Amino acid sequence: MNIRIKELNKYFNKFHVLQNINLDIRKGELIALLGPSGCGKTSLLRIIAGLEQPSSGQIFFNEQDVSNKDIRERHIGYMFQHFALFQHMTVLDNISFGLRMKPRKERPSSAEILEKAKHLLDMVQLGNLANRYPDELSGGQKQRVALARALAIDPSVLLLDEPFSALDTKVRRELRQWLSNLHHEIQLTSIFVTHDQEEAMEIADRVVIMNKGIIEQIGSPKEILDTPKNDFVYNFLGETNHFSVGEQNFTFRPHEIILSIHTEKVGYFEAEAIDIRPLGAVTKIILKPKDDKHSIEAQVPNTTPNLNRLNKGDKVYFRPIMDFEI
Amino acid sequence: MFTSRYSVIPGFWLSLGYTLSWLSLIVLLPLAALFLYASHIHLDQLIHILSNRQLQSALKLSLYTSFYAALLASIFGSFLAWMLTRHSFVGKKLIDSMIDLPLALPTAIAGIALTTLYAPNGLIGSFLPFKVAYTPLGIVIAMVFVTIPFTVRTLEPIIKDIPHSVEEAAKTLGATPLQTFLYIIFPMLFPTWLTGFSLAMARSLGEYGSVVFIAANIPYKTEILPILIVSKLDQFDYTGATVISMLMLIISFALLFAINLIQRWIKPHRLIWFITHSSLPRTSKKNSP
Numbered sequence: 094m095n096i097r098i099k100e101l102n103k104y105f106n107k108f109h110v111l112q113n114i115n116l117d118i119r120k121g122e123l124i125a126l127l128g129p130s131g132c133g134k135t136s137l138l139r140i141i142a143g144l145e146q147p148s149s150g151q152i153f154f155n156e157q158d159v160s161n162k163d164i165r166e167r168h169i170g171y172m173f174q175h176f177a178l179f180q181h182m183t184v185l186d187n188i189s190f191g192l193r194m195k196p197r198k199e200r201p202s203s204a205e206i207l208e209k210a211k212h213l214l215d216m217v218q219l220g221n222l223a224n225r226y227p228d229e230l231s232g233g234q235k236q237r238v239a240l241a242r243a244l245a246i247d248p249s250v251l252l253l254d255e256p257f258s259a260l261d262t263k264v265r266r267e268l269r270q271w272l273s274n275l276h277h278e279i280q281l282t283s284i285f286v287t288h289d290q291e292e293a294m295e296i297a298d299r300v301v302i303m304n305k306g307i308i309e310q311i312g313s314p315k316e317i318l319d320t321p322k323n324d325f326v327y328n329f330l331g332e333t334n335h336f337s338v339g340e341q342n343f344t345f346r347p348h349e350i351i352l353s354i355h356t357e358k359v360g361y362f363e364a365e366a367i368d369i370r371p372l373g374a375v376t377k378i379i380l381k382p383k384d385d386k387h388s389i390e391a392q393v394p395n396t397t398p399n400l401n402r403l404n405k406g407d408k409v410y411f412r413p414i415m416d417f418e419i
Numbered sequence: 420m421f422t423s424r425y426s427v428i429p430g431f432w433l434s435l436g437y438t439l440s441w442l443s444l445i446v447l448l449p450l451a452a453l454f455l456y457a458s459h460i461h462l463d464q465l466i467h468i469l470s471n472r473q474l475q476s477a478l479k480l481s482l483y484t485s486f487y488a489a490l491l492a493s494i495f496g497s498f499l500a501w502m503l504t505r506h507s508f509v510g511k512k513l514i515d516s517m518i519d520l521p522l523a524l525p526t527a528i529a530g531i532a533l534t535t536l537y538a539p540n541g542l543i544g545s546f547l548p549f550k551v552a553y554t555p556l557g558i559v560i561a562m563v564f565v566t567i568p569f570t571v572r573t574l575e576p577i578i579k580d581i582p583h584s585v586e587e588a589a590k591t592l593g594a595t596p597l598q599t600f601l602y603i604i605f606p607m608l609f610p611t612w613l614t615g616f617s618l619a620m621a622r623s624l625g626e627y628g629s630v631v632f633i634a635a636n637i638p639y640k641t642e643i644l645p646i647l648i649v650s651k652l653d654q655f656d657y658t659g660a661t662v663i664s665m666l667m668l669i670i671s672f673a674l675l676f677a678i679n680l681i682q683r684w685i686k687p688h689r690l691i692w693f694i695t696h697s698s699l700p701r702t703s704k705k706n707s708p
Contacts, residue, residue, distance in 0.1 A: 144591070164590050165594075173588055177587065177588040178588075179602075181686070191592035191593050191594075194589075194592060194598050195593060243591070246593060
């Protein structure tokens with residue numbers, strides 16, 4: 094299903110949370126709503142779901158205006174940030190809840206419901222935990238139950254509110270990949286909210302970057318990284334170094350740097366290495382430029398020649414590779 | 420039997436001893452005295468007192484008025500608790516503090532006020548087509564008045580604990596408000612609701628001050644047990660009063676104990692099992708662990 098959002102505005106009292114939002118989402122896309130906290134991304138997701146009413150504007154599902162439709166008529170699958178599982182029901186009952194709540198004439202038979210719930214359980218790889226209660230599950234398992242529960246009603250769109258934020262780093266990485274694969278498998282239009290740019294870049298087809306209630310940029314991860322529309326987008330997408338010498342200003346990412354321990358090369362600036370941190374594949378070096386009071390973060394591959402000859406306090410010369418002039 | 424884990428409050432044995440001595444002095448000792456006094460009574464005397472018809476009708480009245488009062492109080496109480504925790508409105512703080520007033524107000528004053536209102540010529544009573552004051556209904560109203568705080572205050576923390584997102588989740592899954600209440604809210608609240616109910620019922624059984632005014636205390640009609648005890652005392656029938664007190668104690672204890680047992684058994688998931696199996700297609704054969 095494709096989704097179109099047209100001139101959407103939302104006020105909370107006097108606070109203009111969403112300002113004139115226009116957004117087209119194509120069928121089968123995985124979209125990330127990315128932005129700092131308070132940028133309105135969760136409000137937008139809740140409005141698409143029907144949990145919140147917009148102050149003005151329209152939402153179309155497949156060219157059909159659903160702005161005034163009740164949440165139950167929109168057939169959406171929604172996964173809550175802390176999963177909101179029903180604590181007093183087993184995993185199986187949680188998953189089959191949506192099917193069992195259907196009006197009598199639409200409701201599948203008990204056997205069909207059971208079969209469907211079992212199928213979903215297998216899909217989320219929890220087949221052996223059908224009779225557990227939510228408080229007996231780990232965070233990652235809860236997340237998958239919540240996902241299976243949302244998918245049980247065959248939603249036309251899947252909405253995920255910070256789907257990975259309640260999990261620890263390792264589980265988060267695994268599930269991220271798993272969700273991405275699942276999305277490829279079932280081709281369901283999906284929108285997820287996140288404040289983690291890495292997460293958005295890793296699994297989304299397109300990323301919508303939001304800030305203070307407006308959309309700053311929409312594009313594929315590559316487009317957004319290669320051609321950030323403005324300072325906000327550029328700064329938000331990763332660590333940024335600002336360096337100025339005389340009239341020249343440089344803005345660059347930590348990895349967009351060449352270091353040298355040899356003196357007096359053209360285009361290089363002098364600095365002192367005030368901290369060196371090996372992080373595995375890359376080594377992080379904090380530089381204190383001679384001509385600027387702000388320190389610079391450099392990330393170089395740990396295979397860089399002569400890197401282990403560099404010590405804290407040594408003189409280093411650096412050159413920004415790609416400059417984004419302001 | 421006694422286990423002591425590391426705790427920020429030191430002196431487990433000291434505090435246990437302290438607690439037990441105070442409990443004995445304030446609660447157990449008077450009760451023991453009652454039992455001691457009652458033990459002097461002969462069996463045939465006991466049977467004679469207990470088989471008294473006035474006593475039996477007072478017992479019946481006491482039981483059913485306090486049951487209905489507890490039921491009403493815990494239903495109104497749930498609405499009030501829900502309103503106070505889930506909604507904000509003008510005057511909420513005021514209502515919140517007013518709920519505890521029946522605990523502070525001398526119950527006799529509540530009784531007099533209610534009687535004045537509900538008497539056949541009173542402010543409310545004169546508009547009602549049926550009698551309230553001087554009937555069992557009046558007794559129930561007085562009991563509801565004094566027990567409402569118990570039901571509201573027991574439910575409030577539990578309602579606060581149910582995250583709003585759980586209700587929203589049910590909504591996104593297509594559940595109607597009624598279904599959300601039946602399958603989600605009700606099973607989560609019911610065990611606590613039962614606590615409120617039993618507290619209210621226990622308090623109603625022992626209520627004297629407010630009922631004595633509104634009931635008119637007509638034997639066989641509107642005389643409840645506590646009033647009967649006091650009238651026995653007025654007639655210097657200490658033995659009779661003691662026996663009835665013992666009876667009340669035993670009944671109250673049995674009631675509270677029974678409700679406690681039910682509560683142990685009724686867990687939200689059992690309730691959902693019950694509701695599901697009575698009206699919906701089942702999914703899992705083994706719903707309760």
